[in-house]
Structures are given as C-alpha cells and as structure tokens.
Amino acid sequence: MSQLSFNEVSLIYPARGRHCAAQLVLDRINLSVSTGEFVVVIGRSGSGKTSLLNLAAGFQEPSEGKVTLDGKIIEGPGTERAVVFQDDALYPWLDARDNVAFPLKIKGMGERDRRARGDELLELVGLPEAGQRRIWELSGGMRQRVGIARALAAEPRFLLLDEPLGALDALTRSRLQIFLLDVWRKSRSGALLITHSIDEALLLATRIVVLSPNPGRLAADIPSSFAADILAGAPAVEVRASPAFKRMHDGLTGLIQAVSPEEELAA
Ligand SMILES: Nc1ncnc2c1ncn2[C@@H]1O[C@H](COP(=O)(O)OP(=O)(O)O)[C@@H](O)[C@H]1O
Numbered sequence: 265m266s267q268l269s270f271n272e273v274s275l276i277y278p279a280r281g282r283h284c285a286a287q288l289v290l291d292r293i294n295l296s297v298s299t300g301e302f303v304v305v306i307g308r309s310g311s312g313k314t315s316l317l318n319l320a321a322g323f324q325e326p327s328e329g330k331v332t333l334d335g336k337i338i339e340g341p342g343t344e345r346a347v348v349f350q351d352d353a354l355y356p357w358l359d360a361r362d363n364v365a366f367p368l369k370i371k372g373m374g375e376r377d378r379r380a381r382g383d384e385l386l387e388l389v390g391l392p393e394a395g396q397r398r399i400w401e402l403s404g405g406m407r408q409r410v411g412i413a414r415a416l417a418a419e420p421r422f423l424l425l426d427e428p429l430g431a432l433d434a435l436t437r438s439r440l441q442i443f444l445l446d447v448w449r450k451s452r453s454g455a456l457l458i459t460h461s462i463d464e465a466l467l468l469a470t471r472i473v474v475l476s477p478n479p480g481r482l483a484a485d486i487p488s489s490f491a492a493d494i495l496a497g498a499p500a501v502e503v504r505a506s507p508a509f510k511r512m513h514d515g516l517t518g519l520i521q522a523v524s525p526e527e528e529l530a531a
C-alpha cells in the first residue's frame with residue numbers, strides 16, 4: 265500500500281505589486297490518501313482545490329508543512345502520480361494511440377510494446393477502434409477517456425484528477441462517472457478527485473473531504489459508501505434516488521453553505 269500525505273500544509277501566494285497582497289490559500293491541511301481509496305475534495309470556486317492538487321502533483325511546493333509519498337517529500341512531478349485536468353491536454357499532432365503511449369516513450373519502452381500497450385489501454389477505456397484517430401476527430405467525452413488512458417499508461421499509484429468531467433454535457437458526464445469508478449478499481453490506484461458537484465462526490469468517493477474557502481481549510485472528512493454500491497452493480501439512478509443519498513446530499517449542501525451562506529454552490 266502507498267500513501268500520499270499532506271502534513272500541516274499551508275500555501276501562501278506571494279504579493280504581486282502594491283495592490284495584490286500575499287494570500288493564504290491553504291491553511292494547515294492534514295490529509296492522507298491511500299491506494300485503494302477514492303478521495304473526493306469538494307469546495308466552491310477559489311477554495312484552493314486546484315492548489316491542493318498541484319501540491320500533490322509536485323507542480324508547486326508548500327509554504328509550510330510537507331507533502332509526502334510513502335514518507336518521502338515530493339519534490340516535483342513523478343510517474344507514480346498521474347494528473348488529468350478538466351480540459352484534456354492531449355497532443356494534437358499525435359493520434360489517440362500515440363497520445364496514450366506517450367508516457368511509455370518517456371520511460372524508454374520500444375515502439376512495438378508501446379503500440380500494444382496503447383491499444384490495451386484504449387480498449388480499457390472503451391475506445392478499441394480509436395487508435396489511429398486524430399484528436400480533433402474525437403468528441404469531448406472521448407478525449408477525456410484518452411486523457412485518462414494516458415494517465416493510466418505509466419501505472420501510477422495515484423490518479424490526481426482536477427474536475428476531469430467538468431466540461432462535459434450532463435449525459436456524457438454521468439456515463440464517465442461510472443467509467444471512472446470502474447477504471448479506478450481495475451487500476452488499484454488511489455484517486456484524489458476535485459469537483460464542485462455534490463452529486464459527483466457522492467457517486468465516486470470512498471471519502472469526501474470538504475474544503476472551506478478563505479483560507480482553504482478542511483471542514484469535514486466523511487466516509488461514503490455509494491461508490492461501493494455502484495461497483496456492486498446498483499444502478500446509479502437508483503442510488504441517487506435512495507433516501508440515504510438524499511440525506512447525505514442535504515447534509516453536504518448544508519455543510520458547504522454553512523461555511524459561506526451568501527454564495528451558492530452549483531450542485
Ligand atoms: N498562481 C497563483 N498566483 C496567485 N494566486 C493564485 C494562483 N493560483 C491560484 N491563486 C488564488 O488562490 C485561490 C485558490 O485558487 P484555486 O486553488 O485555483 O482554487 P479552486 O480550484 O478551488 O477554484 C484563489 O483565490 C486564486 O485566485
């Protein structure tokens with residue numbers, strides 16, 4: 265088992281000129297994610313979710329505290345942590361298969377093995393025929409799936425996902441939520457997913473972490489079992505319609521609004 269941990273992590277963005285003071289964005293965050301867990305961080309816009317993910321990815325360093333992987337301080341990006349953003353960051357000059365296999369090229373894998381592994385991954389994400397298609401020939405949902413396949417290519421221990429389904433239409437989004445859950449289980453990795461949708465958090469998480477804004481603080485850390493129900497075969501519509509789901513939804517809405525009642529959170 266691997267563990268990604270935030271220990272007393274604070275992040276301050278420095279002042280920019282005379283009119284933009286230094287800003288405490290994350291305040292003493294303590295959070296651990298283990299492989300086999302699906303931790304969803306929820307909070308309104310500006311609460312520091314992306315900053316938190318960037319620290320885990322190694323794109324940024326904390327101002328105070330430590331971000332560690334199995335006790336070792338994270339000093340930069342690494343292949344054991346794969347990142348997926350809201351807008352797919354695919355390479356338009358490569359076809360789908362070469363996009364997926366790109367991390368393997370970096371690792372030094374030969375072309376034949378890369379192609380074979382690229383095809384396997386495309387099959388895993390439900391795009392077995394898409395290998396030779398160009399990125400611009402794919403729909404938004406297909407592109408996100410290619411992005412997720414690429415994230416899985418290097419067999420990371422952790423998937424770091426920043427609103428990966430945020431730009432998709434509602435129907436595609438609900439399909440890909442179930443898909444993501446399935447992919448996570450098969451990969452046996454740990455997931456840290458950021459969203460501002462309470463519904464998405466409840467469907468995907470094994471644990472839901474609420475981040476309150478100004479400065480970002482952990483307001484709650486709640487276990488959730490709906491993802492397990494879905495993986496056991498329960499249809500998502502039924503899970504959503506259950507009294508337990510509605511109760512949790514209301515509870516989380518209340519929790520997030522209690523933090524800042526004047527703002528509305530898009531559910
Ligand atoms: N590179 C940066 N430099 C200065 N301030 C930033 C930077 N990135 C984010 N911020 C500020 O930090 C706060 C949290 O941003 P972010 O982590 O993107 O939150 P979220 O993802 O929850 O919307 C916001 O007030 C934002 O303006």
Ligand SMILES: [Mg+2]
Pocket residue numbers: 313314315
């Ligand atoms: Mg963000």
